[in-house]
Amino acid sequence: MAGRERQAFIVGVRVWRARRKAEEASFGSEKDVRAAYTEYGGELLGFAHSALGDHQLAEEVVQEVFLRAWRASSSFDSSRGSMRTWLYAIARNAVVDARRRRAVRPPAAPAEDAGREKADADVDPYDQLLARIELREALDRLRREHREVVVEVYFLGRSCADVAGELGIPASSVRSRLYHGIRALRGILDENGWLAP
CATH class of the missing domain: 1.10.1740.10 (RNA polymerase sigma factor, region 2, helix turn helix motif)
Incomplete structure (x- = not known):
């Protein structure tokens, strides 16, 4: 050869x-x-x-x-x-x-999206600012590792795999932190009466 x-x-x-x-x-x-x-x-x-x-x-x-x-x-x-x-x-x-x-899981209907956009247009800018402040306070009460993942995935739209690679942990850990972080965030918002009934 x-x-x-x-x-x-x-x-x-x-x-x-x-x-x-x-x-x-x-x-x-x-x-x-x-x-x-x-x-x-x-x-x-x-x-x-x-x-x-x-x-x-x-x-x-x-x-x-x-x-x-x-x-x-x-x-x-x-x-x-x-x-x-x-x-x-x-x-x-x-x-x-x-x-x-x-x-x-049913997909969101286009009519719901249109209704949501109209509702967003009717929201007072001061109410939006207050909602952001309340959300920020609630995020500050989360554990650091939960807050980090919630912000990156939920608010910034990054994938769990991307965040996992950046943090050097498995994607399953990121998903777990996201689940527990969102759950804790809802609890904090509900406890303060910030969630709509």
Whole structure:
């Protein structure tokens, strides 16, 4: 073989061995899960995004896939199929579940949006200023890590994955902080009588 062909062959063998090792692995440890995620996470994200058309929801699906795989690790049998095939089967089920959850939440009707825009136009600017001040006070009462995530995701429209990358924590932690932060914020606003009945 020529030099380039030999080098390409060696790289191909290494890739084949790494993939084979990943396929024969199990989810016995956190290290195994990380290896499987490194090997298949990107393509599963692409699969979920293609199926759902929503990047953030696709990220949640991939996390759900690996959580389900971890919980059902004893059911994986490499003699019946590869880990990739097994993970894709779990992903298909997770995508179907995500579609069902999304279908349950009705989208906002255009008429409601038009009515909301008209209502916003009728709001007194002093009332808007007061609402902002009240919201700022409520945000200041949140724990720092909750406030940071609520502002970044809810008010600035950033994705949980972006915020997670910036903070160096998992996206699931960002979603958890967002959930608890919004819940605490609603409680503070309600406690002060700032939420509409």
